[in-house]
Amino acid sequence: MSSLATYTETMIMHPSIPTRVIRTVGTPSFIYSEETIVRNVSKIREAAERHGLADRVHLSVPYFVNSNPHLFKILEGLGAGATIQNVEENEQLEEFGLNIPRIVSPTHLSDKDLDYFLARGIPINLATLSNLERAVELNLNGLRLRIDIFPDQDQRHGIKLLDFPRVKELLGNRKLKGIHVYPGTSSDLEACLRFQKRALGLLKEFPSITELNLGGGFSFDYQEKDNEKQHFDWVAYFGRLKERIASFKMKEDVNFVLEPGRDILADSGVLVLRVTGMEKPSGKNYHEVYTDGSYVLMPSAMLKGRQHQVAFFDADGYELREEDQDGLPAKLNGNTTLSSDRILPGIVYIPPTIKTGDYVIIRDVGSYGATQHLEFLNKAPAIEMLAKTGNSMEVISRRGSLTDKTRNIPK
Ligand SMILES: Cc1ncc(COP(=O)(O)O)c(C=O)c1O
DSSP states (O other), X not given: OOBHHHHHHHHHOOXXXXXXHHHHHOSXXXXXXXXXXXHHHHHHHHHHHHTXXXXXXXXXXXXXXXXXXXXXXXXXXXXXXXXXXXXXXXXXXXXXXXXXOXXXXXXXXOHHHHHHHHXXXXXXXXXXXXXXXXXXXXXXXXXXXXXXOOTTOOOSSSBOGGGHHHHHHHHTTOOEEEEEOOOOTTBOHHHHHHHHHHHHHXXXXXXTOOEEEOXXXXXXXXXXXXXXXXXXXXXXXXXXXXXXXXXXXXXXXOEEEEOOSHHHHGGGEEEEEEEEEEEOOTTXXXXXXXXXXXXXXXXXXXXXXXXXXXXXXXXXXXXXXXXXXXXXXXXXXXXXXXXXXXXXXXXXXXXXXXXXTOEEEEOOOTTTTGGGOXXXXXXXXXXXXXXXXXXXXXXXXXXXXXXXXXXXXXX
C-alpha cells in the first residue's frame, strides 16, 4: 500500500512533506512541484535537441494558464519566456519583479494598451488589421502578426488570409519579422502536424520572417495512467519539423516559438480535498461523497467536461486502494448550495472503506486550475503550495479568509 507521501512523490516528485504540510495548512490546497515543471521543460528541449533544433526552438509559456508569478519565476530561471495577453498580466509580472522575456499574443488591443506595450518594447503579435494600421502609422519596425490559418477562417483571433493584400500594402517596404498561429487547445499530434505544415506555408507569402510562433494547444491526456504517455509527443513533432525545414527549404535564421501551457504545467499540480461525509441516495446507483472543495476552486473541469484521475488517502496519509475499478461509483461534491457543484463531471470510483476525514487528491490541475477560481458562491480561495527542488515547501498563494472576496471592495 502506498502512502500519501510516496504517492505525491510520484505525482509531485517530492518526499515526505505533503502529509505533514496538508495537516498544517489544511484543505482545500493546491500543491505544485518545481521538479515536474523543470522536467517538462527539459523534455521538450531534449526532443528539440534530438533533431538538432535546440538553438532554434524557444518556449514562451502562456501566463494565464496558471497566473501565479511564483511558478513563472521557475520558468524564468529555466530561460523560458511568458506569453501574455493584456496589460494586467504584465503589471502582475512586474509587481513580482519578474524579468522573464515576454511576448504579447492578444486579441484586438485598444490604442492605449498597444502604446503601453510599445513603450516597453514588448513584442506584440498584432491580431487585427486596425492594430497593424496603428503600428504602421507609428512607423514601427520588427512587426509580428497573428494569423488565422484555419481552413474555415473562423478563429476569433487573427488576421484572415483574404486580408493578405491589405497587409502587404500596409507593410510596404517594412519587413515582417514574425508570424503567430494557434491550433486550438488540446490538439493531438496529427492536428498539430497539419497545422505546422500550414504555418510553414506562410513563409512563401512572407519570406522575410525570422520568427514562426506555432502557438500552444498541444494535447495532454488526463485519463492516461502512464505519466510519460500523458504528454505530447515532442520527438515526433520536432522530427517532422526538421523534415519540413528541409522540404520547405527554410532559411537557417528562422526560429520557432512554442507556447505549451498544459504540457508544461498540468501534471505539476494536485488539488487536495477532505472528505466531509458520504451517503448513498435512495434509488441511486452511486454514492455522494461530500468534500470541503467546490467547483469554483477550478471551474474548468466541470465547464469543459474534463475528468481528472483521483486517488484517496486516509487521515494518516495511506492510500486506500490501488485500482479504481474495484471501487464503488460515486460523485464528488462541492460544499456550496449550487445544484451543479461537483468537483468533476463524471463518476469516480471510491474505495469501499472511505470515511469522513480521508483525503481526495485530484491529479493534473497545474494548468487551468486554481487560476480560474471564481468569486461566485463566496468560497474562500484554496491555499497554493510549491514543493521546491531541494526539499522545502513554500506558500505561493495564501488561503483566503472566510470573509474574503476576490473583488476588492473598500469599506
Ligand atoms: C495564444 C495561446 N497560446 C497558448 C495557449 C496554451 O494552450 P495549451 O495550454 O492548450 O497548450 C493558448 C490557450 O488558449 C493560447 O490562446
